[in-house]
Amino acid sequence: MTKLTFDITPIAIIDTPFQQKFTIPRQPNLANAPGIVKFTPEFADPRCLKGIETFSHLWLLFIFHETLSRGWKAAVKAPRLGGNNTLGVFASRSTHRPNGIGMSVVKNEGVKDVDGQKVLLVSGVDLLNGTPIVDIKPYLPYADALDNATDPLERYASIPNREVTFSEQAASYLQSAHNRYPQLQQLIQDILRQDPRPAYKHKLNDDPKTYHAALYDLDVSWRVIDGRIHVSKIAPADSTR
The missing domain is CATH 2.40.30.70 (YaeB-like)
Structure with a gap:
């Protein structure tokens, strides 16, 4: 060829x-x-x-x-x-x-x-x-859109749907940023409830590591505690973590 x-x-x-x-x-x-x-x-x-x-x-x-x-x-x-x-x-x-x-x-x-x-x-x-x-x-x-389409991977691992909670600092920051990013809280919830960690870590319902999500010009810090995604801090991306 x-x-x-x-x-x-x-x-x-x-x-x-x-x-x-x-x-x-x-x-x-x-x-x-x-x-x-x-x-x-x-x-x-x-x-x-x-x-x-x-x-x-x-x-x-x-x-x-x-x-x-x-x-x-x-x-x-x-x-x-x-x-x-x-x-x-x-x-x-x-x-x-x-x-x-x-x-x-x-x-x-x-x-x-x-x-x-x-x-x-x-x-x-x-x-x-x-x-x-x-x-x-x-x-x-x-x-x-085909009604009879199949996804065999769904049998192995469905996409997680974890509860997402916010610290007082994170909730306060969401309020202050509402005019700039009115959908920010919903976006964070939509993203983090799927548990972005590697799949092999999904079995860990208590994970000591702090993860970070870079959204817009912000840094979103979060952990997995008791099976929930907990957003501990939201801050400008260029600030000191």
């Missing part, structure tokens, strides 16, 4: 709350995280978005830009199998892929004018801030 290569040009960059891979939901729509798709000059023509408002959900095709340099493997560790068992790369949604392309279905929140440019608002994102978007396609329920 003749080897073919193709150039892919990003059409946009997406702004999201997620400043690090850790704590990003494992799949889209597991948290109501917002995203702003900002188009590059070449693709900022408003005609590109004509009719997009008629679709409730959209597919975002993107590049795993932070892992491209690490290459790919034929067999990858599957987090839902405990982190040590492997699956074939094409039987997984690993970020380490031959062409580094990912896809996420997100809710369409509409088009908005920002500084004279059209941006696309979406929610339910699971993408790192600054991720390059290479294509956008409408989500078609009759073709994309």
